[in-house]
Amino acid sequence: xxxxxxxxxxxxxxxxxxxxxxxxxxxxxxxxxxxxxxxxxxxxxxxxxxxxxxxxxxxxxxxxxxxxxxxxxxxxxxxxxxxxxxxxxxxxxxxxxxxxxxxxxxxxxxxxxxxxxxxxxxxxxxxxxxxxxxxxxxxxxxxxxxxxxxxxxxxxxxxxxxxxxxxxxxxxxxxxxxxxxxxxxxxxxxxxxxxxxxxxxxxxxxxxxxxxxxxxxxxxxxxxxxxxxxxxxxxxxxxxxxxxxxxxxxxxxxxxxxxxxxxxxxxxxxxxxxxxxxxxxxxxxxxxxxxxxxxxxxxxxxxxxxxxxxxxxxxxxxxxxxxxxxxxxxxxxxxxxxxxxxxxxxxxxxxxxxxxxxxxxxxxxxxxxxxxxxxxxxxx
Amino acid sequence: xxxxxxxxxxxxxxxxxxxxxxxxxxxxxxxxxxxxxxxxxxxxxxxxxxxxxxxxxxxxxxxxxxxxxxxxxxxxxxxxxxxxxxxxxxxxxxxxxxxxxxxxxxxxxxxxxxxxxxxxxxxxxxxxxxxxxxxxxxxxxxxxxxxxxxxxxxxxxxxxxxxxxxxxxxxxxxxxxxxxxxxxxxxxxxxxxxxxxxxxxxxxxxxxxxxxxxxxxxxxxxxxxxxxxxxxxxxxxxxxxxxxxxxxxxxxxxxxxxxxxxxxxxxxxxxxxxxxxxxxxxxxxxxxxxxxxxxx
Numbered sequence: 001x002x003x004x005x006x007x008x009x010x011x012x013x014x015x016x017x018x019x020x021x022x023x024x025x026x027x028x029x030x031x032x033x034x035x036x037x038x039x040x041x042x043x044x045x046x047x048x049x050x051x052x053x054x055x056x057x058x059x060x061x062x063x064x065x066x067x068x069x070x071x072x073x074x075x076x077x078x079x080x081x082x083x084x085x086x087x088x089x090x091x092x093x094x095x096x097x098x099x100x101x102x103x104x105x106x107x108x109x110x111x112x113x114x115x116x117x118x119x120x121x122x123x124x125x126x127x128x129x130x131x132x133x134x135x136x137x138x139x140x141x142x143x144x145x146x147x148x149x150x151x152x153x154x155x156x157x158x159x160x161x162x163x164x165x166x167x168x169x170x171x172x173x174x175x176x177x178x179x180x181x182x183x184x185x186x187x188x189x190x191x192x193x194x195x196x197x198x199x200x201x202x203x204x205x206x207x208x209x210x211x212x213x214x215x216x217x218x219x220x221x222x223x224x225x226x227x228x229x230x231x232x233x234x235x236x237x238x239x240x241x242x243x244x245x246x247x248x249x250x251x252x253x254x255x256x257x258x259x260x261x262x263x264x265x266x267x268x269x270x271x272x273x274x275x276x277x278x279x280x281x282x283x284x285x286x287x288x289x290x291x292x293x294x295x296x297x298x299x300x301x302x303x304x305x306x307x308x309x310x311x312x313x314x315x316x317x318x319x320x321x322x323x324x325x326x327x328x329x330x331x332x333x334x335x336x337x338x339x340x341x342x343x344x345x346x347x348x349x350x351x352x353x354x355x356x357x358x359x360x361x362x363x364x365x366x367x368x369x370x371x372x373x374x375x376x377x378x379x380x
Numbered sequence: 381x382x383x384x385x386x387x388x389x390x391x392x393x394x395x396x397x398x399x400x401x402x403x404x405x406x407x408x409x410x411x412x413x414x415x416x417x418x419x420x421x422x423x424x425x426x427x428x429x430x431x432x433x434x435x436x437x438x439x440x441x442x443x444x445x446x447x448x449x450x451x452x453x454x455x456x457x458x459x460x461x462x463x464x465x466x467x468x469x470x471x472x473x474x475x476x477x478x479x480x481x482x483x484x485x486x487x488x489x490x491x492x493x494x495x496x497x498x499x500x501x502x503x504x505x506x507x508x509x510x511x512x513x514x515x516x517x518x519x520x521x522x523x524x525x526x527x528x529x530x531x532x533x534x535x536x537x538x539x540x541x542x543x544x545x546x547x548x549x550x551x552x553x554x555x556x557x558x559x560x561x562x563x564x565x566x567x568x569x570x571x572x573x574x575x576x577x578x579x580x581x582x583x584x585x586x587x588x589x590x591x592x593x594x595x596x597x598x599x600x601x602x603x604x605x606x607x608x609x610x611x612x613x614x615x616x617x618x619x620x621x622x623x624x625x626x627x628x629x630x631x632x633x634x635x636x637x638x639x640x641x642x643x644x645x646x647x648x649x650x651x652x653x654x655x656x657x658x659x660x661x662x663x664x665x666x667x668x669x670x671x672x673x674x675x676x
Contacts, residue, residue, distance in 0.1 A: 052569050073575035085566035089588045098584070099574035146574070 002063035002153035009058035036207035078147035086131040256314035274348035283342035284320035292337035418648035437649035458605030469552030494550035498610030499617040533626015559593035
């Protein structure tokens with residue numbers, strides 16, 4: 001159990017900066033997921049916590065101690081690697097017990113703990129096998145066991161599920177979550193998969209291009225994305241975004257010739273500014289002909305629980321989720337209404353969210369005050 | 381499916397293979413046949429065709445104490461030399477593989493000795509480690525003859541082995557560095573997370589995974605030590621087998637016997653014994669050591 005403080009941390013490889021001043025704070029026992037596209041610096045940040053990468057500037061403190069200059073072994077972290085990094089020449093027992101062997105735990109004690117840990121991850125019958133003789137899921141468990149046996153203060157996961165097939169991934173996700181409830185060590189989990197992120201996280205950190213875009217509970221981030229990047233990265237299909245100008249008199253925004261009504265107070269507050277308006281596909285409604293925005297359907301995706309129609313509005317791709325019994329087909333023209341209370345507004349220049357203290361635009365989960373949400377907002 | 385070109389006539393493929401066949405016959409099979417022939421025959425002292433003498437040449441070689449001396453010298457040379465070559469090459473490769481500042485320069489620098497011909501390196505070291513001047517002179521100033529390869533056979537043997545190690549460590553270094561680079565970096569990182577320091581990581585993770593490379597180097601380096609061109613070249617240019625047969629390795633003795641003593645039959649018999657010895661060593665290596673090598 002340990003908290004982690006990351007203060008103004010930067011990383012450069014030669015002259016190329018990859019992390020531009022990260023400020024984060026993870027509470028003791030928290031399950032934090034760092035989410036971002038590849039190349040955003042999330043793995044680098046994790047490896048800096050682990051001690052596998054040097055810190056160019058700033059401080060990382062674990063349990064109140066600054067660990068910048070410490071060797072990985074002194075930091076009390078355990079890590080699960082993306083490709084498991086199992087020792088191919090050692091048996092499963094050897095892999096799991098290696099950390100104990102290095103720290104000089106006597107053999108009897110070591111064997112007892114290996115057996116115990118193997119039982120937690122369900123590997124007790126495989127202890128004498130080598131990694132090459134295991135399936136992907138079993139290797140994953142060995143990697144987990146190897147981390148668990150050290151009773152670390154901090155668990156670090158570097159995209160551990162990305163090499164598994166879809167079904168196994170769901171099972172392992174649940175197991176990781178259960179394991180966390182049982183061990184309650186602070187966990188930092190890096191992934192590019194938003195479903196993993198949403199399902200696992202107590203708190204989610206969204207990163208992009210070496211910056212933290214937003215920190216918050218998964219649902220808060222889903223309902224109140226702090227920037228157009230977060231809005232388009234979280235949620236599938238992605239949020240529809242279109243750039244437009246607000247018109248105060250009519251309280252509308254223009255989209256492809258059609259006027260979309262918005263909250264008059266919002267219109268007043270925006271004072272005719274250029275904004276990016278966003279709406280999630282799930283929030284779009286089909287409506288009667290002649291109302292809302294006309295759209296010609298390019299193609300329809302069947303999801304089972306519903307359908308997603310893809311069309312083009314004002315030259316931008318636009319998606320709307322509709323019920324599975326909606327009668328839509330490629331080539332049809334449908335009319336879409338966008339409920340004003342479901343619209344998100346972003347600054348046209350910076351892409352940051354514009355927040356209103358207005359009843360009706362606020363969703364129940366969010367209670368913060370009006371402002372452009374700060375990118376490196378620390379919640380804990 | 382693999383496509384095969386089928387030749388309709390028999391002479392065309394033979395024609396294509398001919399240059400290679402001629403080379404192999406001329407420079408490999410013919411000499412081997414000649415050696416086998418000489419090893420079992422003896423030329424009469426006053427001319428005439430060579431006579432078959434059975435194992436007489438072998439008996440003569442094996443009853444000569446100087447021959448047994450050369451076997452012992454060769455065994456020392458071909459075990460101590462390769463051992464240190466591999467050990468030093470491994471140490472350097474592990475150091476360079478850590479990608480510390482300057483490793484690019486050292487990677488180039490460590491390979492360099494291998495590009496120098498053995499006899500040339502031998503001549504250089506003859507001066508560098510000569511007892512009368514430089515480093516060795518200041519050692520000998522402590523006590524006379526602390527280091528004198530011109531006088532003591534053991535010192536001379538150490539000298540030629542040092543030159544062999546100096547040159548061939550660069551060779552093992554290349555192979556071991558290449559081997560290390562195929563060990564996934566994440567394994568070292570995982571071991572670091574498990575609490576192992578750099579030396580422990582090297583012993584527990586990197587070296588076991590290098591086993592195939594190490595085994596390959598063990599076989600090739602011992603063969604090199606027994607019959608390599610450098611083994612002869614270094615001994616020939618530095619000590620000439622002396623002092624008092626102290627550095628007379630088997631290959632040197634064979635060449636000396638054949639071209640100085642003009643005893644082709646005795647030299648041929650010794651060549652065949654040497655080949656047998658190398659085959660025995662390689663067999664032992666494959667039989668007992670290779671079993672413990674994990675290729676995967």
